[in-house]
Amino acid sequence: MPMTYIEKLNKATAAGNVCVGxxxxxxxxxxxxxxxxxxxxxxxxxxxxxTAPYTAAYKPNLAFFEALGRDGYDALERLIDSVRxxxxxxxxxxxxxxxxxxxxAQRYAVAMFDRWGFDAVTVNPYLGSDGxxxxxxxxxxxxxxxxxxxxxxxxxxxxxxxxxxxxxxRVARLAETLWNEDNNVGLVVGATRADRIARVRELSPSLPxxxxxxxxxxGDLDTAVSLGLSPDNPPGVINxxxxxxxxxxxxxxxxxxxxxxxxxxxxxxxxx
Amino acid sequence: MPMTYIEKLNKATAAGNVCVGxxxxxxxxxxxxxxxxxxxxxxxxxxxxxTAPYTAAYKPNLAFFEALGRDGYDALERLIDSVRxxxxxxxxxxxxxxxxxxxxAQRYAVAMFDRWGFDAVTVNPYLGSDGxxxxxxxxxxxxxxxxxxxxxxxxxxxxxxxxxxxxxxRVARLAETLWNEDNNVGLVVGATRADRIARVRELSPSLPxxxxxxxxxxGDLDTAVSLGLSPDNPPGVINxxxxxxxxxxxxxxxxxxxxxxxxxxxxxxxxx
Numbered sequence: 038m039p040m041t042y043i044e045k046l047n048k049a050t051a052a053g054n055v056c057v058g059x060x061x062x063x064x065x066x067x068x069x070x071x072x073x074x075x076x077x078x079x080x081x082x083x084x085x086x087x088t089a090p091y092t093a094a095y096k097p098n099l100a101f102f103e104a105l106g107r108d109g110y111d112a113l114e115r116l117i118d119s120v121r122x123x124x125x126x127x128x129x130x131x132x133x134x135x136x137x138x139x140x141x142a143q144r145y146a147v148a149m150f151d152r153w154g155f156d157a158v159t160v161n162p163y164l165g166s167d168g169x170x171x172x173x174x175x176x177x178x179x180x181x182x183x184x185x186x187x188x189x190x191x192x193x194x195x196x197x198x199x200x201x202x203x204x205x206x207r208v209a210r211l212a213e214t215l216w217n218e219d220n221n222v223g224l225v226v227g228a229t230r231a232d233r234i235a236r237v238r239e240l241s242p243s244l245p246x247x248x249x250x251x252x253x254x255x256g257d258l259d260t261a262v263s264l265g266l267s268p269d270n271p272p273g274v275i276n277x278x279x280x281x282x283x284x285x286x287x288x289x290x291x292x293x294x295x296x297x298x299x300x301x302x303x304x305x306x307x308x309x
Numbered sequence: 310m311p312m313t314y315i316e317k318l319n320k321a322t323a324a325g326n327v328c329v330g331x332x333x334x335x336x337x338x339x340x341x342x343x344x345x346x347x348x349x350x351x352x353x354x355x356x357x358x359x360t361a362p363y364t365a366a367y368k369p370n371l372a373f374f375e376a377l378g379r380d381g382y383d384a385l386e387r388l389i390d391s392v393r394x395x396x397x398x399x400x401x402x403x404x405x406x407x408x409x410x411x412x413x414a415q416r417y418a419v420a421m422f423d424r425w426g427f428d429a430v431t432v433n434p435y436l437g438s439d440g441x442x443x444x445x446x447x448x449x450x451x452x453x454x455x456x457x458x459x460x461x462x463x464x465x466x467x468x469x470x471x472x473x474x475x476x477x478x479r480v481a482r483l484a485e486t487l488w489n490e491d492n493n494v495g496l497v498v499g500a501t502r503a504d505r506i507a508r509v510r511e512l513s514p515s516l517p518x519x520x521x522x523x524x525x526x527x528g529d530l531d532t533a534v535s536l537g538l539s540p541d542n543p544p545g546v547i548n549x550x551x552x553x554x555x556x557x558x559x560x561x562x563x564x565x566x567x568x569x570x571x572x573x574x575x576x577x578x579x580x581x
Contacts, residue, residue, distance in 0.1 A: 060413065062416075098409070098413055098416075100409055100413045100416035100417045101413070103416070103417065103420035104417070104419040104420045104424065105424075106424045110379070110382070134408055134409055134433070135406070136433060137370070137372055137406055138459060138460040139460060141370055141372045141373070142372070144332075144334075144370075144372035144376040148375035148376045148378075152375065152376065152377075161408060161433050161435050162435070163433050163434070163435045163455060163458075163467070164455075164458050164462065164466075165460070165462030165464070165465030165467070166465060168460065168462070186410060187410060188410040188411060188436055188437070188440065189439060190436065190437030190440070191436060191437055191439075193487075194436075194437055194479065195435070195437070197469060197470050197476050197479050198469050198470050198476075204466065204470075204476060207469050208466070211465060211466075215465075
């Protein structure tokens with residue numbers, strides 16, 4: 038029997054609850070790497086290697102690699118190899134927010150789990166069960182559904198239904214009661230609207246959280262940890278992307294990324 | 310000034326309102342092509358060339374190409390070249406249903422519009438304006454937002470808010486009033502729940518529709534045309550994927566695909 042996703046997650050989070058978001062943009066990389074043909078690979082691989090001791094999960098966002106075409110696909114492949122080598126206990130979450138009707142979602146599941154080999158993915162729940170099931174039926178992989186995202190306009194649709202019954206809470210409820218039959222569903226719950234984390238948690242006690250939005254996006258870490266990472270629930274991870282990968286734009290970028298990952302790990306532990 | 314998306318759409322739909330959905334699966338291709346290294350390319354290019362006279366839009370769904378890894382990316386690139394050559398008036402809609410927070414959606418816009426060169430994309434609206442704007446600000450390209458999808462479980466979230474104010478109608482309303490400031494937004498409105506097309510149209514008179522779900526998924530063409538493709542609204546397209554590309558599994562697959570595209574074009578015209 039392969040390990041279940043929750044088993045993988047338990048093992049990965051023994052090292053803490055840090056998720057490093059890998060969203061590389063060439064123009065934001067250290068100057069000495071921008072012009073080099075292998076600069077992107079060096080950037081990603083150096084960050085993986087320096088953050089490995091402090092990191093439970095790596096979360097490459099596919100948009101940043103797709104925007105670079107073939108070089109991006111190559112870099113993503115090498116990045117995944119690099120995590121497997123340097124941080125064999127860590128989980129890799131393919132952040133693609135894919136979703137489609139069932140027969141198509143099944144092809145995305147093949148792309149994400151078999152072609153790329155991700156341990157988990159993010160999925161947009163707008164299409165409901167049919168679009169989610171092709172991912173969740175892979176019982177050794179994890180599926181984080183978007184509940185409440187971090188962006189300012191998240192409320193336009195995610196609050197639909199009103200204060201008493203907003204859409205994001207319907208997602209939380211269905212995720213807990215309908216979509217989690219294989220015990221591998223989690224939720225993306227942004228840290229930028231702290232009061233909502235507690236409301237989601239109330240409806241979804243058995244789901245692990247992936248919490249973005251601390252750091253550059255302004256979410257409060259203490260609230261995210263106290264409301265989202267209780268020992269009564271499956272282990273969650275707190276994502277930081279720009280705060281770690283762009284910690285320094287100098288030659289010490291990797292060292293500084295490692296420092297920031299370590300600091301986040303320690304700060305999370307202190308908030309518990 | 311480059312053509313606006315509506316100008317492109319007007320030009321493309323002079324040939325009718327057929328959108329050919331390109332969702333290739335190796336095991337469903339004609340037997341004589343399955344084992345050939347260039348079988349996928351031959352399959353896609355033959356279908357494009359035989360359907361070109363009857364087709365307003367081609368809609369490759371990215372899931373089917375991503376599931377094939379590098380071969381898939383190559384095939385998609387060649388497919389796009391083939392449409393430009395064989396059907397220069399046709400629009401290519403990159404069906405990826407992407408969405409993310411603003412800075413990330415911007416990278417998806419680069420991937421879809423610059424790397425792949427699609428004329429239009431499908432976008433999942435769950436994140437609201439921030440996730441939509443990076444696509445719509447490309448004023449020469451089109452953005453079809455998912456309103457009501459064709460799959461059985463679409464209602465789980467898309468009906469949230471109840472009969473009087475379901476989510477899919479909020480999408481329709483916001484698309485018309487808030488998200489369409491560059492006059493390049495359209496809506497994906499499935500044909501499988503016919504009564505809803507009229508409700509969406511009432512709220513979105515100025516938006517072009519992309520209507521999937523006729524053919525293999527069982528939607529009624531007559532209703533889709535009469536409710537969705539009125540001459541009072543911008544030109545819509547009706548998508549058929551499996552009904553065209555798998556019209557025959559023999560050596561005559563391309564000829565039969567052409568026949569089916571022609572038939573759909575004529576049937577749409579008859580329903581008007």
